[in-house]
Every structure is written in structure tokens, then in C-alpha cells.
Amino acid sequence: MERISGVWVFAEQEDGHLHDVGLELLSKGRRLANQLAAPLAAVLIGHQVRNLVPTLYSYGADDVFLADDERLQHCLTLPYAKVLIQLVKLHEPRVMLFGATSIGRDLAPRVASNTRSGMTADCTDLQISDVTQRGQLYKNLLLQIRPAFGGNIIATIISPNSKTQMATVREGVMKMEKADNGRQGQVIDLDVDLSEEDFAVELLERYKEKPRVNLKAADIVVSGGYGVGKKENFHLIEELARVLGGEIGASRAAVDAGFISRDHQVGQTGTTVRPKLYIACGISGAIQHRAGMSESKKIIAINKNPNAPIFDIAHYGIVGDVAEVIPRLIEVYKQRSR
Amino acid sequence: MPYNSVVCVKQVPDTSNISGQVMKPDGTVNRSKLPTIFNPDDLAALELALQVKDTYGGKVTVITMGPPPAAEVLRQSLYMGADDVVLISDRRFAAADTLATGYALSMAVRKIGDVDLVFCGRQAIDGDTAQVGPQLAEKLGIPQVTYTEKIEKVEDGWLYAKRKIDGGFERVRAKLPVLVTVFGDAAVPRPFNAKLIMEKKRAKSQFELERMSEDNPFYYFYNDLHNLEQRGLLISTWTVEDIKAEEEKCGLKGSPTQVYKVENVVLASAERKRYEPTKADLEKLIDELMTDHIFG
Numbered sequence: 001m002e003r004i005s006g007v008w009v010f011a012e013q014e015d016g017h018l019h020d021v022g023l024e025l026l027s028k029g030r031r032l033a034n035q036l037a038a039p040l041a042a043v044l045i046g047h048q049v050r051n052l053v054p055t056l057y058s059y060g061a062d063d064v065f066l067a068d069d070e071r072l073q074h075c076l077t078l079p080y081a082k083v084l085i086q087l088v089k090l091h092e093p094r095v096m097l098f099g100a101t102s103i104g105r106d107l108a109p110r111v112a113s114n115t116r117s118g119m120t121a122d123c124t125d126l127q128i129s130d131v132t133q134r135g136q137l138y139k140n141l142l143l144q145i146r147p148a149f150g151g152n153i154i155a156t157i158i159s160p161n162s163k164t165q166m167a168t169v170r171e172g173v174m175k176m177e178k179a180d181n182g183r184q185g186q187v188i189d190l191d192v193d194l195s196e197e198d199f200a201v202e203l204l205e206r207y208k209e210k211p212r213v214n215l216k217a218a219d220i221v222v223s224g225g226y227g228v229g230k231k232e233n234f235h236l237i238e239e240l241a242r243v244l245g246g247e248i249g250a251s252r253a254a255v256d257a258g259f260i261s262r263d264h265q266v267g268q269t270g271t272t273v274r275p276k277l278y279i280a281c282g283i284s285g286a287i288q289h290r291a292g293m294s295e296s297k298k299i300i301a302i303n304k305n306p307n308a309p310i311f312d313i314a315h316y317g318i319v320g321d322v323a324e325v326i327p328r329l330i331e332v333y334k335q336r337s338r
Numbered sequence: 339m340p341y342n343s344v345v346c347v348k349q350v351p352d353t354s355n356i357s358g359q360v361m362k363p364d365g366t367v368n369r370s371k372l373p374t375i376f377n378p379d380d381l382a383a384l385e386l387a388l389q390v391k392d393t394y395g396g397k398v399t400v401i402t403m404g405p406p407p408a409a410e411v412l413r414q415s416l417y418m419g420a421d422d423v424v425l426i427s428d429r430r431f432a433a434a435d436t437l438a439t440g441y442a443l444s445m446a447v448r449k450i451g452d453v454d455l456v457f458c459g460r461q462a463i464d465g466d467t468a469q470v471g472p473q474l475a476e477k478l479g480i481p482q483v484t485y486t487e488k489i490e491k492v493e494d495g496w497l498y499a500k501r502k503i504d505g506g507f508e509r510v511r512a513k514l515p516v517l518v519t520v521f522g523d524a525a526v527p528r529p530f531n532a533k534l535i536m537e538k539k540r541a542k543s544q545f546e547l548e549r550m551s552e553d554n555p556f557y558y559f560y561n562d563l564h565n566l567e568q569r570g571l572l573i574s575t576w577t578v579e580d581i582k583a584e585e586e587k588c589g590l591k592g593s594p595t596q597v598y599k600v601e602n603v604v605l606a607s608a609e610r611k612r613y614e615p616t617k618a619d620l621e622k623l624i625d626e627l628m629t630d631h632i633f634g
Binding site for chain 1: 435436437440465466467468469470471472473475476477480481482483484485498502503504505506507508509510511512513516593594595596597598599600601602610611612613614615617619620621623624625627628630632633
């Protein structure tokens with residue numbers, strides 16, 4: 001059997017729908033594969049999902065490994081991991097990328113552990129580069145880049161001796177390129193070999209609600225941080241978002257403080273946004289937060305502390321108390337937009 | 339029917355609480371100056387394990403891999419009601435990535451033996467990787483239930499649990515033995531028990547006793563070691579040999595990932611304008627954004 005060992009992307013699907021993050025990773029993976037002069041492959045696991053294969057080609061996949069089996073209809077860690085582990089051991093891809101979703105973050109470390117692959121979670125950038133480490137030259141390593149430790153540093157992680165270098169990336173971090181519907185590829189059907197012990201976990205019930213928050217698609221995001229002060233003050237953020245027709249965001253500190261639910265969190269461990277306008281209210285601007293919003297077209301920062309790092313990336317800075325500035329801003333906007 | 343649990347915990351720097359004093363002049367964080375805490379998700383994991391014990395009986399053993407000061411989170415575990423604690427500490431475990439950590443923990447869990455449930459926090463606040471739990475499960479060859487929010491029951495060799503997924507939840511059942519990773523919101527950790535504090539506050543690891551004998555020349559180390567051991571207050575410390583680990587799979591040597599470089603963040607924005615929080619200035623700002631067609 002011919003080995004296909006370039007860049008691989010786990011193409012997550014649920015109920016027959018591809019998750020955006022897989023397509024974003026194919027877009028990024030295409031560029032990494034070109035740099036390596038290697039093929040780009042997608043791994044698709046599920047039941048009756050063959051119809052998704054052309055989409056994966058159109059986002060850059062040369063090859064699609066397809067494991068289609070009734071028992072793989074819902075994502076369960078053990079059988080999905082088994083399929084991936086067998087495949088990785090056989091082909092030894094240089095790079096394997098997973099979306100940092102609840103599925104990817106459950107599955108990928110298990111696969112990495114079994115195949116002894118170095119793995120980095122929540123990367124905010126991926127690059128290919130030669131690296132000299134302790135006097136030894138490594139060709140074409142995957143640089144796994146992520147903010148680390150309290151947010152003051154950006155760490156570049158490498159796995160120089162791993163056959164496969166693995167990473168997870170949050171949804172929205174990599175840009176999805178336009179689909180090229182004319183692209184063709186080849187599908188490789190996998191024999192699925194599962195036993196009873198792979199079903200030691202059974203799904204009894206699954207409940208999914210329609211996402212209430214759609215930060216990724218919003219043109220305007222108004223975010224509140226710990227500096228909003230208290231939960232009661234957070235209605236100011238909501239009010240400003242409503243008036244401007246935007247979505248409500250939050251920093252991790254605000255979420256941890258219980259000001260608002262976690263699905264509003266912007267940043268490395270939340271959602272990455274690229275709106276036309278981002279208004280950061282009472283957010284100091286730790287790197288994890290900036291990682292999720294710094295590519296916004298315009299950034300307004302409102303903060304009491306004139307030295308807050310958020311001002312360094314903001315196009316417009318307003319030094320003042322959120323509780324005073326926001327009502328005034330709403331008033332002025334209403335007058336001007338009449 | 340009683341169930342035996344092992345809970346894996348970590349002492350972490352309190353990254354949520356970075357103040358001016360821990361910043362170096364170059365703007366980076368001085369790790370050694372940060373206060374340390376019991377990793378929040380791990381506290382919830384311990385609480386769930388104790389609840390299983392309260393309901394069904396069994397033994398709760400808490401383990402941590404870390405430097406000698408990590409004994410503090412083990413003492414706190416005793417104050418909450420853990421039956422036994424173990425410090426996994428050896429220079430050769432240092433600089434372990436998640437894979438090497440999962441391996442070392444798996445060898446410790448094997449040494450404990452007769453385990454029905456392994457509990458981990460979902461992730462630690464210093465790394466946020468959420469990788470150690472699944473990797474430990476893989477090394478033990480047992481199933482995993484990640485992002486657990488609630489344990490419904492343990493019955494006839496199955497664990498019934500509710501887990502958080504993106505935008506919803508799942509209810510699953512898993513065959514024992516199983517590893518569970520726990521969301522910090524899953525349970526409010528019980529407060530320290532006053533009686534247990536009195537009973538267990540003298541619990542010490544051998545490292546800590548050695549330290550005391552260094553500080554005080556009149557301190558008779560072996561006397562106290564023997565004394566604590568007899569009263570069940572000696573915190574066991576396990577080395578690479580104790581858990582029969584292969585040295586090449588531990589610490590830096592056993593870690594496929596390496597930190598290649600660390601950079602301080604350089605911030606830059608193309609244009610920067612400061613506005614006063616006055617009505618006149620805010621009008622200028624809004625007008626400018628309207629000219630740029632940012633709204634509508």
C-alpha cells in the first residue's frame with residue numbers, strides 16, 4: 001500500500017455536517033503541505049458521510065481517508081481513536097491537525113499518546129521551518145505557536161523526534177479560504193475493524209441547542225472584561241451591543257467572575273473574531289485575549305488604567321470608567337445615527 | 339458496593355492573579371514569585387470522588403506529581419477527606435510534557451492497583467492543554483469520559499455521567515474502570531473539615547522533614563520520620579524506581595515536545611488615537627467610524 005504521509009486534517013463532522021474548523025484547517029494545511037511539497041489528506045469518520053468528500057477536496061485535500069460504518073455514526077472516543085491510531089501508525093503523517101472542539105480535544109491526546117506523537121493544544125499559529133536545536137539541524141519542522149503562561153509570552157513548541165507532529169487549533173483561528181469546486185482528489189476507503197471492547201462507553205442521550213451566540217459572524221463585537229466591575233454592570237455591554245447591532249463578547253476574566261456565560265468568551269481558549277469593529281470595555285488585554293481579536297479591523301478600548309496593554313493594539317483609546325463612558329457613547333451614537 | 343478512586347491533582351501558579359510584584363522589569367512574569375494554588379478543576383474532581391465515596395464507600399487516594407512543595411495540595415486533600423495521598427517527586431520527572439506526565443501517573447495508578455475510577459481535572463490553569471487526562475487513560479488502557487459535569491450513579495460495573503460538549507451535553511455510561519475528567523463548575527468543593535485539619539496538619543513528606551532538619555541542628559529527623567509513619571502522617575513520596583517507570587519515558591527525556599523559543603510580545607497598531615471620555619470627543623469618534631462605514 002502506498003504511504004500518504006504529508007499533512008493530515010481530522011475533518012470533524014456531526015450528523016452529516018462538516019465542522020467549519022476542519023475546513024479552516026484544510027485551508028491552512030494546504031499551505032503547510034505546499035511548503036513541504038507533500039500531499040494534504042483529510043480523515044473523515046462517520047456513517048453515510050461519503051457525500052462530504054467533494055467538499056474536502058474543494059478546500060484543498062488531495063486524499064480523503066474515509067471510515068464509514070454504522071457504529072461510527074456518533075463520535076465515541078474509543079472507536080474513533082482506534083481508526084485514527086491504526087491509520088497514523090500505517091502512514092506516519094508528518095503533521096496532523098485537529099480542531100480544538102470538545103471532540104478534537106478528547107480524541108487527539110489519546111491518539112498522540114498511543115502513537116507517541118508530540119502534541120500542542122490551542123495553537124494560534126503554525127509554520128514550517130528548519131530548526132537547529134542543541135547543535136542538530138531538523139529540516140521542515142512544524143512550529144506550534146501559542147501564548148503561554150499568564151499571557152506574557154508566546155511559546156514556540158516543536159516535536160523534533162516525533163514521526164507525527166500533532167496540534168489542535170480553535171475554530172476561527174485559521175482563515176477558511178474560498179472553496180475551489182473544480183478540485184479533484186482520491187478517496188481511500190478504510191476497513192473498519194472494531195471489537196466489543198471499543199464500545200466500553202455508550203452514548204445514552206445527546207442534547208444540542210442551536211448556538212445562541214454567533215461571535216464569529218458578527219460585524220461588531222462589544223466585549224466586557226473584569227474591569228466592568230460587577231455582574232450588574234454587564235447590562236451596559238449588552239445595551240451597547242444591542243444599540244450598535246453587534247454581538248456580546250467577554251474576556252475570560254469576566255466569564256470566570258460569572259458576569260456572563262462561557263459561550264461569549266473571546267480569545268485563545270474562546271472564540272477568535274475578526275469583526276469590523278471590536279469594542280473592548282474594561283479589558284486589560286492579556287495576550288490570550290488579544291490572540292482572539294487582534295485582527296479586528298478597528299479596535300476601540302475603554303479602560304480606566306491608561307497603561308493597560310489593550311491600548312497598545314487599539315486604534316482608538318478612551319481612558320475612563322466603563323460605567324460612565326458607555327452610556328455617553330450610546331447617547332452620542334443615537335444622536336449621530338438619526 | 340464500594341468503589342476505589344484515584345484523583346490526580348496539580349499545584350499550579352495562580353495565573354489568574356498576576357500583580358505588579360511578580361512582573362520582572364522586562365515585563366515578563368517571574369514564575370517563582372507567583373503564589374501557588376490547588377488547580378481549580380482538580381478540586382472539583384476531588385469533590386466528585388469524595389461524593390462517590392460518600393454514596394458507595396471505598397477509598398479515595400490523591401496523587402500529585404511535582405516538586406516537594408506540592409505536598410501542600412496533598413495536605414489540603416486530606417483536610418477534605420482523602421484517605422491516602424502520594425507525592426510523585428523525583429528530579430527525573432522534571433520538565434515532563436503531557437505525554438511524559440500521563441505515563442508517570444499511569445505507573446503510579448498501576449502501583450496503587452485495584453482502582454475503579456480515576457479522576458482528573460479537565461485542565462490545569464498553567465497550561466490549559468486538557469491533554470493529561472486522555473493520555474493517562476490511554477496509557478492505562480481504560481476508557482475516558484471527558485468534560486464531566488455530573489456523575490449520576492455507579493451501578494453494576496458502569497458509571498453513568500453527564501458531560502459537556504460544545505453547545506450542549508451528552509449522557510453516557512462507561513464500563514469500569516474508567517477515567518473521568520471534571521469541569522471546574524461540576525461541583526463546589528467541600529470546605530476543609532476542622533477535625534481533619536487538627537488530625538492531619540502534621541502530615542509531612544520526607545522532603546519536608548529533611549528540610550526541617552537542615553534548618554534546625556537540634557531536630558532529630560529519624561525520630562520524627564518514624565513517629566509520623568507510625569501515626570499514618572508520613573506523606574509517601576514515590577520516585578522513578580518506586581513506580582517502576584522507565585527513565586527514558588519520564589521528564590524531559592520522555593517528552594516529545596520541546597519549547598523551542600519563548601518571546602515577549604511586541605505590540606503594534608498602525609494608528610493610535612486617544613480620545614477623552616467627553617461628549618465632544620466621543621462625537622468625533624463616532625463620526626470617524628461612520629465615515630469609515632464601520633456601522634450599518
